[in-house]
Amino acid sequence: MDLTDIYRRLNRRFGRQKWWAKENWFDVLVGAILAQRTAWKNAEQALENLKKAGLYDLNAIATSDLQSVEECVRPAGFYRQKARRLKDACIRILSLGPERLEEMPLEEARKALLSIKGIGRETADSILLYGFRRPIFVVDAYTNRIFKRLGRDLDDYEVARRWFEANIPQDADFYAELHALIVRLGKTYCGSEPQCDDCPLLDICRSAPAKDKAI
DNA sequence: AGCCAGGACTGAG
């Protein structure tokens, strides 16, 4: 399966996605945590609330009253967890020194992020890729769903990630665009009600093994 | 009226 070809098709169909194109790592950190298992629209509302409350700042969140963060973050769902995770993440990164994350070797930075409660693999990789422009490919639920339909099982996250990285140009901007395009494709064609008409990958899907067709 | 959204943690087997 030619991932570069898939990228070309998606890019032709959807154009440039520019996820977090001009944002910094803090924007991505907060956005990624708030967007966990939540529609982006709701995470966006929570972001606005944080800004209006003067809490959109690493130091401010780290030293904040947890309840005021909860109020802001409520629209994003799981608001008690997310408030706690946000604050914890800010405290940890402050004590580590944010600039250290840029200097560290990639695997080390990844481990540092993963050691923060509330930051799992996808969130850590999103922060590294979109926030720090480090070459790590992000695998998410859409990626799983789509590629299972195309005939490739990705249920092991690390294996899946390495497979992508080994089969496309090892470039952060390419990773960033491809992942965003995959999510875009997923939203449009692979939701609860699959819309196969006009799907840019329809031929690949048709020629795939028939076992996982029913997603 | 359910179902789902750009996950991660916990506890049980």
Next chain:
DNA sequence: CTCAGTCATGGC
């Protein structure tokens, strides 16, 4: 290690 249960609001 795998897997269900849990966390929670808003939109369709």
